[in-house]
Amino acid sequence: MADLQEIIAEPPGIGEVLDVAGLFTRAAPIEMEIGCGKGGFLLRRAREHPQRNYFAIEWASKYYTYAADRFRRWGLDNVRLMRTDARHLMTHQFPNAVLSVLHVYHPDPWPKKRHHKRRLFNAEFVDAAVGALIPGARWAVQTDHAEYAEIIQGLLLNHPQLEPMEFDDPEFGTTDERTETNFEVKYLRQGRHIYRLAVRKRR
Template sequence: MALKPNLIPEPALLDLPDDQGMLSWQNIFLNDQPVELEIGSGKGTFLLAAATQFPNHNFVGIEWARAYCDFAADRLRRHGLTNARMVRSDANWWIRAHVPDQSLHALHVYFPDPWPKARHHKRRLIQTSFLQQAVRILVPGGVLRVVTDHAGYFEHIRAVVGEFKLLQIIDFVPPLPAADGLLVGTNFEKKYVLQNRSFNSLALKKP
């Protein structure tokens, strides 16, 4: 699935050896700025906007699909952003393998794959085990934001979150001033707005 020929994902692509163990954000970004992680970045539209608007934060996007990951990394490179990286991996695995405890200020999950069939629900990203990882990697006061257009997935998220007592539900404040009244400004949001779909959002804070 080549989105565009001649993509140059380096140097915005972060490609760690599987056996490297926990990473150091300081070694990657060469500064101590707060780090925010987006899961399922797609074409990187949110990451690009966030890294441009907040040069004093570092941003990392994890994307499973290589073509999208390379596309997003190429965009970050073309915009000359040194405070953003893309990772090509499964977020569940990569977070467990590489992200240190209490090292992230925010986690962004926008329009995650809904896996609508009942037999696929176990593939949904937001599960108790994911929330446990969120608690582990967020700093105190760190926030997890989720937006979905899928009512069934949102019900599932609310049920999982309702039983999980280690994160506190707070008001959803858009993470950046997205254009045209969009909540987060991702490609899927822009597409779904044109289809008049409604969205649900949720924000959780680590106390």
Template structure:
């Protein structure tokens, strides 16, 4: 056995997250199951938690990397984003909902001068993005676990963000569920003060009725202006990778719309 792979006799045994004792956390030192707990009021959530199996590689990434690159959205403190990203003075973009993190990792690799604070509640995706970041040697990605609304409302200082990305959010297609859609006037009221002047809001969806709503509410909001002079959508910017999910939708004939709005 090589020296690098040897285990000290007194080392604590590794406990698999798939075989833990009753009551033990799923990932000790990793993302909390309900980081904000009961100290913030309950509300209609704009996301639907997904339960799926965490692979061994994702679990190991969560256990090793979460203390360094992970953040629970507990709503109990205001973040110093410069400190969070190592004091390098990076502009920080907030990405809400990153799936398995492939597109996020690619954007981070192609733009190392921008910090990406990526928020999701999908544990396998959190572990996958952490693993991708480590393998690519990325230092400009941080993964946040929990409700992005609490992050924006309680934990981000005014004018602290250089941008916001919301790619393929849940469209909540049933009319009775439209109130759960993320891009609403009230959400923009919350976002606007956290964005620095000139910051870009970039949304993308393959659900046309939702694209129309996004365009309507962003156009109507006084704090944002469309980067398209005559209004409307933009072609997919080169910096947003074509995702596997998006490719599957295009194969089915879905129309993907991108919106780019600037904070006034």
């Protein structure tokens, strides 16, 4: 069983930039998931690819605690979990060119107009996240919310450093033995449409 202290990563202090690579015991490509919820997707990815490092961010303490305990029980030494606001971390305290893959699945859509400012995706966040990707890195997003999907698409597809790529790709757990997220399973059972998009940072 892995030690909880090894899995949990503390947010950087005020004014500090997070040493993402330094969170792990060995150098390896880093996949990050923002809003991992109960952590099911990341857990399966990390088990399937022990040679890669996995970094999850979750804000809600209920989900964060659940995911942390799950990662500990599975004894994974290639996973780190941080409880923080991913938008703040990414826009103010994240280093450049460190991520090989960024996963964002079912970000909260905040459907009411007065709550739109709480959404994860805005131009500042997208710029910062593009900076965090290494050239050639993949960024995959999915949501069941049509209006939010359109906004996300506009932000990513109009970004000069991003280009579209196939969402379905066995390397990223998106075909055959598909690595589904908890919300994906729930929404598919309800018959909802899921909007998916994958982009690559230009080399």
